[in-house]
Amino acid sequence: MTQEQIATIYDVARTAEVSMATVSRVVNGNTNVKESTRQRVLDAIDQLNYRPNAIARGLASKRTTTIGVIIPTITNTYFSGIARGVDDIASMYQYDVIIANSDNDEDKELKIIESLLSKQVDGIIYLGKILSKKISKKLKEARVPVVLSGTLDHDNELASVNIDYKKAAYQTTVQLLKKNKRVAIVPSAMTELESKLRLEGYKQALKEAGIGFDKELVFEGNMTFEDGLALSKKMKKEKVQAAIVAYDVVAVGLLHGLLEQGITLPKDFEIVAGANSLLTLYCFPALTSVNQPLYDMGAIAMRMLTKLIHKEEVKENQIILEHEIVKRDSTK
Amino acid sequence: MTQEQIATIYDVARTAEVSMATVSRVVNGNTNVKESTRQRVLDAIDQLNYRPNAIARGLASKRTTTIGVIIPTITNTYFSGIARGVDDIASMYQYDVIIANSDNDEDKELKIIESLLSKQVDGIIYLGKILSKKISKKLKEARVPVVLSGTLDHDNELASVNIDYKKAAYQTTVQLLKKNKRVAIVPSAMTELESKLRLEGYKQALKEAGIGFDKELVFEGNMTFEDGLALSKKMKKEKVQAAIVAYDVVAVGLLHGLLEQGITLPKDFEIVAGANSLLTLYCFPALTSVNQPLYDMGAIAMRMLTKLIHKEEVKENQIILEHEIVKRDSTK
DNA sequence: TTGTAGGCGTTATCAC
DNA sequence: GTGATAACGCCTACAA
Numbered sequence: 001m002t003q004e005q006i007a008t009i010y011d012v013a014r015t016a017e018v019s020m021a022t023v024s025r026v027v028n029g030n031t032n033v034k035e036s037t038r039q040r041v042l043d044a045i046d047q048l049n050y051r052p053n054a055i056a057r058g059l060a061s062k063r064t065t066t067i068g069v070i071i072p073t074i075t076n077t078y079f080s081g082i083a084r085g086v087d088d089i090a091s092m093y094q095y096d097v098i099i100a101n102s103d104n105d106e107d108k109e110l111k112i113i114e115s116l117l118s119k120q121v122d123g124i125i126y127l128g129k130i131l132s133k134k135i136s137k138k139l140k141e142a143r144v145p146v147v148l149s150g151t152l153d154h155d156n157e158l159a160s161v162n163i164d165y166k167k168a169a170y171q172t173t174v175q176l177l178k179k180n181k182r183v184a185i186v187p188s189a190m191t192e193l194e195s196k197l198r199l200e201g202y203k204q205a206l207k208e209a210g211i212g213f214d215k216e217l218v219f220e221g222n223m224t225f226e227d228g229l230a231l232s233k234k235m236k237k238e239k240v241q242a243a244i245v246a247y248d249v250v251a252v253g254l255l256h257g258l259l260e261q262g263i264t265l266p267k268d269f270e271i272v273a274g275a276n277s278l279l280t281l282y283c284f285p286a287l288t289s290v291n292q293p294l295y296d297m298g299a300i301a302m303r304m305l306t307k308l309i310h311k312e313e314v315k316e317n318q319i320i321l322e323h324e325i326v327k328r329d330s331t332k
Numbered sequence: 333m334t335q336e337q338i339a340t341i342y343d344v345a346r347t348a349e350v351s352m353a354t355v356s357r358v359v360n361g362n363t364n365v366k367e368s369t370r371q372r373v374l375d376a377i378d379q380l381n382y383r384p385n386a387i388a389r390g391l392a393s394k395r396t397t398t399i400g401v402i403i404p405t406i407t408n409t410y411f412s413g414i415a416r417g418v419d420d421i422a423s424m425y426q427y428d429v430i431i432a433n434s435d436n437d438e439d440k441e442l443k444i445i446e447s448l449l450s451k452q453v454d455g456i457i458y459l460g461k462i463l464s465k466k467i468s469k470k471l472k473e474a475r476v477p478v479v480l481s482g483t484l485d486h487d488n489e490l491a492s493v494n495i496d497y498k499k500a501a502y503q504t505t506v507q508l509l510k511k512n513k514r515v516a517i518v519p520s521a522m523t524e525l526e527s528k529l530r531l532e533g534y535k536q537a538l539k540e541a542g543i544g545f546d547k548e549l550v551f552e553g554n555m556t557f558e559d560g561l562a563l564s565k566k567m568k569k570e571k572v573q574a575a576i577v578a579y580d581v582v583a584v585g586l587l588h589g590l591l592e593q594g595i596t597l598p599k600d601f602e603i604v605a606g607a608n609s610l611l612t613l614y615c616f617p618a619l620t621s622v623n624q625p626l627y628d629m630g631a632i633a634m635r636m637l638t639k640l641i642h643k644e645e646v647k648e649n650q651i652i653l654e655h656e657i658v659k660r661d662s663t664k
Numbered sequence: 665t666t667g668t669a670g671g672c673g674t675t676a677t678c679a680c
Numbered sequence: 681g682t683g684a685t686a687a688c689g690c691c692t693a694c695a696a
Contacts, residue, residue, distance in 0.1 A: 056689030388673030
């Protein structure tokens with residue numbers, strides 16, 4: 001065997017003394033092959049160290065067994081938690097995953113989508129949170145299936161996997177109102193549908209508790225650790241006693257800020273984080289958090305994508321997973 | 333234009349009334365095209381909404397503008413920090429990135445490598461830390477360039493980007509010995525070359541300080557948050573006063589454990605973390621840390637990979653980046 | 665059960 | 681400058 005020269009299906013066919021078609025059958029697990037010739041082919045494959053060229057296969061079959069994941073940033077434990085679920089199921093189904101960071105930048109997202117489609121991915125998973133009309137349109141026009149995870153579509157057209165954000169916010173608010181009067185809510189950008197739902201749940205709980213809605217207690221647009229740090233001062237000014245924070249990283253920043261001010265949790269302040277990413281566990285005191293099952297959100301999204309790719313029936317394409325509130329040390 | 337039917341280069345050629353070759357030239361920025369025909373082609377591309385099929389291109393050109401990244405797990409902020417650097421430079425150079433989680437499992441890594449090669453990636457970046465002989469051999473045999481980041485090769489054959497782990501451990505130890513007698517070191521698995529280097533630096537500092545090496549102060553094999561938690565008790569038993577911890581997540585676990593025991597940092601205990609991933613910033617008190625420039629380690633590795641792919645000259649393939657020790661609140 | 669041959673959508677090498 | 685035309689490596693009817 002001429003080393004260094006990569007063996008093709010043709011080489012295998014020749015050394016096994018069969019046709020390319022037969023080799024292809026063996027490689028692809030087609031059962032209509034006599035056992036003896038199958039063995040001969042396998043031997044040849046082994047001998048030549050043959051590995052099918054996935055690119056050629058993709059061109060011929062129009063399937064690449066590659067999917068794309070659009071993620072704001074991989075360094076955020078919330079998104080990487082979901083991505084990990086996606087990746088595990090993907091590899092279980094033999095898909096490779098192209099991950100692209102978008103930084104929530106619409107132009108970048110557009111480019112990424114173009115690039116993924118030009119690479120003929122079999123499907124796309126979008127974790128962007130902020131799904132603009134433009135991106136939504138683009139995704140709907142794509143000739144491959146798309147599943148959102150941790151992201152809502154305004155008209156529920158795209159398949160998605162989420163938790164019930166409204167309910168989660170409602171429950172959290174109810175709980176915090178038991179021991180506090182001034183409970184703040186910290187949604188991320190209000191362009192996220194999720195933020196609107198959270199706010200609805202928050203308001204509902206207030207109403208049922210007979211407490212008036214005070215818009216000074218809504219601290220919107222906070223998405224980073226630094227935002228959280230800065231929040232601690234603003235909250236002091238507003239005499240806030242407890243906070244519901246959508247982004248874990250913001251909650252941790254807030255915690256930091258409070259601790260720096262010498263405030264003791266949960267005695268003088270309560271925090272409930274929104275996603276239960278690993279961060280909530282790593283800080284001290286560990287944060288009570290709504291448990292978004294990140295891994296599952298990714299895994300189930302990916303599983304759904306495989307079904308859509310294979311045109312299997314999907315009963316419900318708007319999946320809502322159960323959440324719970326994990327009690328840790330930032331609440332009484 | 334017949335909607336739903338994806339336009340090929342042939343369609344463009346026909347509507348622009350040129351040959352495929354010319355379209356290809358225009359698409360690939362070849363200058364040998366008359367301006368008027370170029371415009372005609374661009375119009376046709378626009379009209380037909382043509383996007384080149386990267387798979388077909390890959391088959392014909394033998395380049396896929398896709399690279400593979402092998403990562404233990406994306407949810408660890410150390411690795412995602414590096415991966416983010418890789419991704420940014422990759423997208424700058426128009427490469428897509430296939431990320432595959434290996435969980436440090438050799439069999440998985442082997443499969444991943446096979447899969448990446450079959451997908452004809454143009455190069456591979458390996459972030460695995462523990463580079464086994466088998467994997468190392470496999471990577472060296474690959475027909476595409478490979479760059480390690482945050483990982484050392486036993487014989488320095490594979491290109492790599494790292495910091496000077498020995499020096500970092502030495503400096504850290506020197507510093508901690510100023511105010512402490514019993515300074516522990518917490519390397520990860522001793523199968524990592526990095527761990528050996530760290531230990532060397534540690535020993536050197538001890539020697540220079542005239543302090544005997546006590547192997548009870550080496551807590552090896554700790555790699556998770558839970559490991560760190562458990563460490564806090566073991567360290568108490570050994571009357572440890574300060575610890576140098578390779579993995580940030582372990583350092584955070586240790587911090588947690590100490591705080592739970594009511595120990596005050598840095599007064600009663602000092603910690604220096606090893607990587608300066610975001611985690612060290614998020615905990616309270618924030619951890620003093622050796623600053624491994626994670627983003628740069630990824631970015632530079634990727635940049636080097638592009639050079640290797642294009643067969644450009646690379647002067648030095650064992651790159652050592654500068655580190656520093658970022659003073660935060662876990663040291664005096 | 666196995667082989668033949670025509671794509672798949674590009675790029676690249678020649679000619680013209 | 682531009683156009684044919686053969687690869688690229690595999691899949692998939694269709695035949696046999």
